[in-house]
Amino acid sequence: MTSPAPGALPHRHVLTLPTGPGAVRLARETAERALAEWGIGERHPAVGPALLILSELVANSVRHAAGVSPQTTVVYAAGPGCLVFAVHDDHPHRPRLFGPDAGHGGLATVVELTHGLGGTAVVRGDADGPGKSVWITLPL
Numbered sequence: 001m002t003s004p005a006p007g008a009l010p011h012r013h014v015l016t017l018p019t020g021p022g023a024v025r026l027a028r029e030t031a032e033r034a035l036a037e038w039g040i041g042e043r044h045p046a047v048g049p050a051l052l053i054l055s056e057l058v059a060n061s062v063r064h065a066a067g068v069s070p071q072t073t074v075v076y077a078a079g080p081g082c083l084v085f086a087v088h089d090d091h092p093h094r095p096r097l098f099g100p101d102a103g104h105g106g107l108a109t110v111v112e113l114t115h116g117l118g119g120t121a122v123v124r125g126d127a128d129g130p131g132k133s134v135w136i137t138l139p140l
Contacts, residue, residue: 009079011038016073019066019089027058027074031085034076040083046138049113050083056106057087057134065091069131083138092130094123114138 013034017023028051035047042048054074061072069090077084097111114121119138126132 009077009082009084011076011078013076014073015076016071019061019069019072021062023062023072024055024058027072027087028055030074031076035078035083038078040078040140044140046083046117046140049117050085050136050138053110053113053136054085054087056110057136060095060106061087061089061091064093065089068092075133078140081140083140084136086133086135088126088131088133090126090129090131092132094125094132095134097121097123097134110134110136 011034013030015027015030017026031051031054032042036042040047058072058074061069065072071090073088075084075086075088095107097107111121114136117138119136122135124133124135
């Protein structure tokens, strides 16, 4: 599956929130509202796993990046046949998603769920700073 540019998708929402307590809940609630507005019902088979993936990524930002990244940004996007979201923080560490030194725990769950749905997971470094984003694309 190729990852469409979120700006090219007809539905897009950006949320910037404090990297701290409550971030996971707020990111998840925002995703649920956006998906409902976009006509992607909670019964769709990709929605439950997508919300879990999103929760794990935001929790990782809170757990590992809060000291250097006071804010986390979540991009939500959807279009015909796909759902895309990204979680961005300013921490310079870029986790490996694949290979022998790939992430364990939450990141392993993210990769397993994403691939199980036929999606893609990519870490992209900032072009203008030390941060990174983890991009997830899922087929709908």
